[in-house]
Amino acid sequence: MQFLESTAMTPVPSPAPSTGNDRGRGFSPRTLPEQVAEELGAEIVAGRRKSGERLVELELAKGFGVSRGPIREAIRILERRRLVEVLPRRGAYVRPLSLKSVADLFNVRTALSLLAARTMASSPVESYVETLARRCDDLDELVAHGDPISFAQITTRAVRAIANGSGNGLLLELSTDLANQTVWTTIWKEPLDYLTLEVRRTTADLMRKTLDAIRRSDPDAAVANLGRLLDDDRDRALATLSAIRRQTPLANEADGS
Amino acid sequence: MQFLESTAMTPVPSPAPSTGNDRGRGFSPRTLPEQVAEELGAEIVAGRRKSGERLVELELAKGFGVSRGPIREAIRILERRRLVEVLPRRGAYVRPLSLKSVADLFNVRTALSLLAARTMASSPVESYVETLARRCDDLDELVAHGDPISFAQITTRAVRAIANGSGNGLLLELSTDLANQTVWTTIWKEPLDYLTLEVRRTTADLMRKTLDAIRRSDPDAAVANLGRLLDDDRDRALATLSAIRRQTPLANEADGS
DNA sequence: AGAATGTCAATTGTCAACAATTGACATGAT
DNA sequence: ATCATGTCAATTGTTGACAATTGACATTCT
The missing domain is CATH 1.20.120.530 (GntR ligand-binding domain-like)
Structure with missing residues (x-):
């Protein structure tokens, strides 16, 4: 609801609203990584994830009931939103804010x-x-x-x-x-x-x-x-x-x- | 890794063997997705990728000699840098600039x-x-x-x-x-x-x-x-x-x- | 003929397994 | 003891295969 669409443009393909998938249980708004990103982001916002806390992919995957792929992409999304920080080979962390x-x-x-x-x-x-x-x-x-x-x-x-x-x-x-x-x-x-x-x-x-x-x-x-x-x-x-x-x-x- | 050799949709028989791991040599300064993002981003900047052009994951994967995973992440990186735009189930496009x-x-x-x-x-x-x-x-x-x-x-x-x-x-x-x-x-x-x-x-x-x-x-x-x-x-x-x-x-x- | 519907190839989304790297611990040399 | 080195578990990076969705074409019905 509060997510933007950015400057839209549709080169060749014609637009058509898509219905989300319905795997798992519960919601079906968007793709899996986005759902995870939203939920995980909410946890960070709510303070359930402490500042600087490490985010282990496998743990998150089990927690959300999906595999590591979507988790990984979700982390990138949150990185883009500046909520997490990714160190090349060392994992992702909740971005600490001084x-x-x-x-x-x-x-x-x-x-x-x-x-x-x-x-x-x-x-x-x-x-x-x-x-x-x-x-x-x-x-x-x-x-x-x-x-x-x-x-x-x-x-x-x-x-x-x-x-x-x-x-x-x-x-x-x-x-x-x-x-x-x-x-x-x-x-x-x-x-x-x-x-x-x-x-x-x-x-x-x-x-x-x-x-x-x-x-x-x-x-x-x-x-x-x-x-x-x-x-x-x-x-x-x-x-x-x-x-x-x-x-x-x-x-x-x-x-x- | 032999980057910089792929054109749009020209499925040239790639010389990469199934498990061809030719990137083990030397040292990798960055992760694979980042390298791909840099190269692909350079292509966009240079104008080799036209505005609005669709970026098909499999094509890019073959072109860069890696699998779709890194390509996918590279696309997200470029999305973050506002060089490409990703439509949920429809693919990624070179972001056109009006x-x-x-x-x-x-x-x-x-x-x-x-x-x-x-x-x-x-x-x-x-x-x-x-x-x-x-x-x-x-x-x-x-x-x-x-x-x-x-x-x-x-x-x-x-x-x-x-x-x-x-x-x-x-x-x-x-x-x-x-x-x-x-x-x-x-x-x-x-x-x-x-x-x-x-x-x-x-x-x-x-x-x-x-x-x-x-x-x-x-x-x-x-x-x-x-x-x-x-x-x-x-x-x-x-x-x-x-x-x-x-x-x-x-x-x-x-x-x- | 025109519109609605069914089918299909292409492509993206997802998954589970494999490989490579990191940091820590243990072992041993100085 | 201290420092260097080797080994190992944990975790991330990467891959290929499988499933789901999309858009287009073909078919059928009115």
């Missing part, structure tokens, strides 16, 4: 979202603007009714609506991946307590101002408002995370040119 | 690069600044000596140096992938003619101004200069591309909610 990595993540997400806001404001498309307006309404409604999780989800969807409204397929694709990981890092433990009534009010307000700016084709205002919203969100999330865990795993870096 | 996709690509790259410039300017690290300075020197030198390809390459490396200098690992990773695809789209045909002496002079100048801004910790100036450089580059590249191909079946966009 505090800095999370900050990096938020910053990139913000940069992309601001590009989206600017683009969308430059030439707003009615249907997409309406979608965003609906999200704003949802947010307003959720300000009062406490439910930090729902509020965070809708906020994410609003940002996603902006990414979608930009008409930039690549941007939407990247934003979705990053949003998934963002959700992961924030939902991971039990934060979201920082979403106080006041914070929610401000967030909903900024989102609506962004919407208004887009409506009147004012890119700078849209960027300014959304930028403040996202920066505030980042700061709060980081503060909460750094308070929760004092010790952080390691990250990565490297490469010279 | 003019709009290229524009999207450039815009995202710019957004990320500007974030990098801003971050780097906020807290410049001497060694990274020096690397960028070296690239600027290279550019200055290449302004006179006409060699559009080298100039474009160094420009890319300079942008990459900024991404690296930001200290944001995720940003660097994404930028690298996008840069690869950017190079692909521009080098693809024989453009680069737009890199006139005047353009090169301006580019080198803007890059140095960016460097100076970073040196004096002036994020706004850095963003302004690099932004103009990249926007101009995008405009020129797009103009050239749209001029080059008038008669190409264009792709299209589609999006999900």
Whole structure:
């Protein structure tokens, strides 16, 4: 439901919706590797798989009741989504996220979202603007009714609506991946307590101002408002995370040119 | 392993014996799928694989002298690098790039690069600044000596140096992938003619101004200069591309909610 | 004739077995 | 004792075969 289709193109073959297979038991949405990736990814997101934990193919295969082939591909899918890290001959691990990595993540997400806001404001498309307006309404409604999780989800969807409204397929694709990981890092433990009534009010307000700016084709205002919203969100999330865990795993870096 | 010998659908009797294990010799720097991905990716970049061309696993397997497993994983790697697109049960295709996709690509790259410039300017690290300075020197030198390809390459490396200098690992990773695809789209045909002496002079100048801004910790100036450089580059590249191909079946966009 | 349906080759998805590599432990030399 | 070397179990890389699905062609019915 929240998986994208990317920029679609069909060279020669004619499109035809396919029905998933029905092996195993339970669901039948998509191919086996995708199902495994979704389930395993959910486990990682939910924290059932600890950061840095090794993922042994055979174990997973037995656990999911499939052979190693689909497991292997699922791992690659999760690698693409930056949820796992694969070392050439040494196995796959749940990608550890240092505090800095999370900050990096938020910053990139913000940069992309601001590009989206600017683009969308430059030439707003009615249907997409309406979608965003609906999200704003949802947010307003959720300000009062406490439910930090729902509020965070809708906020994410609003940002996603902006990414979608930009008409930039690549941007939407990247934003979705990053949003998934963002959700992961924030939902991971039990934060979201920082979403106080006041914070929610401000967030909903900024989102609506962004919407208004887009409506009147004012890119700078849209960027300014959304930028403040996202920066505030980042700061709060980081503060909460750094308070929760004092010790952080390691990250990565490297490469010279 | 005898890579680089397969054409599209020409089932030449492959000299590979059933259990022909001719890759045991020497050392394997990387895994098989990565090697295949690199080679196949190079073919796509070089234009030997046409846009939208279907990639049949068995054909590739015979061509590369390996079985379908590694080919399959190689395709996923290329999918991750956005060079191919995989349709669930219908096969993999060389990802076609419409003019709009290229524009999207450039815009995202710019957004990320500007974030990098801003971050780097906020807290410049001497060694990274020096690397960028070296690239600027290279550019200055290449302004006179006409060699559009080298100039474009160094420009890319300079942008990459900024991404690296930001200290944001995720940003660097994404930028690298996008840069690869950017190079692909521009080098693809024989453009680069737009890199006139005047353009090169301006580019080198803007890059140095960016460097100076970073040196004096002036994020706004850095963003302004690099932004103009990249926007101009995008405009020129797009103009050239749209001029080059008038008669190409264009792709299209589609999006999900 | 035209549309619906059945059949079939081509191709992708999946599996289980085989081969190669890694890291650790044990053994032995200095 | 410490370090080097050899062996071994665990795990990943690779393969070929089998099953399922797709799209197209052929057939049949109205």
